Amino acid sequence: MTRPWLATLSLTLVALVAPAGAAPPSSPSKGDVIPAFESLGIDGKAHRLDFPEGSKTVLLFFLSGCPTCHKMIPEWNRAYGRRPEGLEVVGVIMDQEPPGFWSTIEIAFPVVRSPGREFLRSLNVNRAPLTLRVVGGGTVEDLALGVTDPIRIGELFRP
Helix, strand or coil: CCCHHHHHHHHHHHHHHCCCCCCCCCCCCCCCECCCEEEEECCCCEEEECCCCCCEEEEEEECCCCHHHHHHHHHHHHHHHCCCCCEEEEEEECCCCCCCHHHHCCCCCCEEECCCHHHHHHCCCCCCCEEEEEEHHHEEEEEEECCCCHHHHHHHCCC
């Protein structure tokens, strides 16, 4: 037995409780600021990522079990190999990778582990893959979410 009035009531309640545009952003936006942070690299060493004036950094956020992220890694590897001098590129793995993960996937760029869920939440990073170009002071200058074509990746890795 279907109850169409129940579906209508449910949609009305959702509209009243969560008006359009009220959902939190699923990624940072241009102009947002990424603070400097410290994290453990997959090399086992502590790394500090900061964004001094005049610098450009590309941050690559991904998950170990994300098929879309796995599609992006070869593109990121190619862009990393062609990057202009002075452009820093760092991957940020957002989850705890399974044992043997690093032997099954080739990653050319340095990778650090996310400082934690609260850090990601504070940046509105809750989807992957995410490519951010960050300039001095930590300001997000450009970004791409999800599978991104090679031309767009090249734009994000530009000098």
